[in-house]
Amino acid sequence: MEKSVIELFAGVGGFRVGLNDVREFDSENGIAIENRDWNFRWFNQWEPSTKIQDAYQCYKKRFNIEESTNENNPNYWLNKDVSTVPLEVIPNHSLLVGGFPCQDYSVARSLSGEKGIEGKKGVLFWEIIRILKSKNTPFVLLENVDRLLKSPAKQRGRDFGIMLRTFHDLNYNVEWRVINAAEYGFAQRRRRVFIFAWKNNLKYANNINENNEQDVLGFITHKSLFARSFPVNLAEFKLTPLNNSFKNYKDTVEMTATYAAKFKKSGIMLNGKIYTQDYEPLYNGDKTTLRQILVDDNKLDNYNLTEAQIKSMKAAKGKKKVLRNHPTGGEYNYSEGAMAFPDNLDLPGRTMLTSESSLNRSTHVIEDPHSHKLRFITEVEAERMQGFPDNWTDTEMSARRRYFMMGNALVTNIINTLENELSKIIINE
Known part of the structure; x- marks a missing residue:
């Protein structure tokens, strides 16, 4: 066949x-x-x-x-x-x-x-x-x-x-x-x-x-x-x-x-x-860790988080318990456990979603090994997490869409x- x-x-x-x-x-x-x-x-x-x-x-x-x-x-x-x-x-x-x-x-x-x-x-x-x-x-x-x-x-x-x-x-x-x-x-x-x-x-x-x-x-x-x-x-x-x-x-x-x-x-x-x-x-x-798929580049300042972004991400990834209204009526307590911040470079990445690189609880934030500053992962690092060749999505789409494509991929x-x-x-x- x-x-x-x-x-x-x-x-x-x-x-x-x-x-x-x-x-x-x-x-x-x-x-x-x-x-x-x-x-x-x-x-x-x-x-x-x-x-x-x-x-x-x-x-x-x-x-x-x-x-x-x-x-x-x-x-x-x-x-x-x-x-x-x-x-x-x-x-x-x-x-x-x-x-x-x-x-x-x-x-x-x-x-x-x-x-x-x-x-x-x-x-x-x-x-x-x-x-x-x-x-x-x-x-x-x-x-x-x-x-x-x-x-x-x-x-x-x-x-x-x-x-x-x-x-x-x-x-x-x-x-x-x-x-x-x-x-x-x-x-x-x-x-x-x-x-x-x-x-x-x-x-x-x-x-x-x-x-x-x-x-x-x-x-x-x-x-x-x-x-x-x-x-x-x-x-x-x-x-x-x-x-x-x-x-x-x-x-x-x-x-x-x-x-x-x-x-x-x-x-x-x-x-x-x-x-x-x-x-x-x-x-x-062997396991493949985040550290192993990082881009070896000491000029990634565009991916660094600002102080305001760091504060926002800390809050998003922190432990919380919030009272919410249920769509069918009544109230309930919505709780979330704390997430590692920044992400542990010696573990595989978490599940990547289409919101990657946005100020979102699910977004990866790492401490850059070169600058020691907190940054988002790059588009190429997102591609590597999904097993695509480097710059696979570097066609004519925006950076935001490149992350979206990887969040949608297998x-x-x-x-x-x-x-x-x-x-x-x-x-x-």
């Missing part, structure tokens, strides 16, 4: 950077140097809230993409709302990848504010399904915030259960794993859920007997894509079946009202049977680590 890919909600190309091991780009023309042979046949990137499509322009420049003015050409649809793209122009492919946007699952929002899969951007999951139905895609690799497994707050696990049921109805098996990039040696403590789905009539599906729990356990701890790429401590891994099966529901509409389940950090669905379990990572290598090192086993799986078909 050819290693052909389409990338949805592509951003600045994180999946492509990871799969094709992009570590640099040609300084003369700005085009990425791709070191592997994944054939990206099509991508789609469209941001409805902005006139200037910075992410799309960055992807187009780095991967030397030519637009088209012909509606029958797939490249005409690269920067259009994916829901408007005619299915017939999307090329056939063996792998669909995407970090589908679910604004409602943002780690920056409170659980009580979630709308779940019915939220404004959550509906884009159904665009993935629309394409899978039409193209009969063999393999799917998706990324999302780990809160997806617990959404919505009043009906934990409903949304992910609906997703699994939808995949099952299309004859897919699914494995998922919440991966903290720092726990496997990378420069950011960023937890994301990765979802790998495959058609149940493929050779890969024959590696496991879903009717034998020991075989299922052996697969998910030794043989699966995630197991071979990101080992787990087997002493802490005891796979258990999930009793609340979606098979008891006629369809996903019926599930919406009452379905709930406790999905743990890892799991697998095989022909509708679900097993789930927490795990401890098994990694004995840790490309995760995809790079998955690539070897993923390649074997697809080639074997």
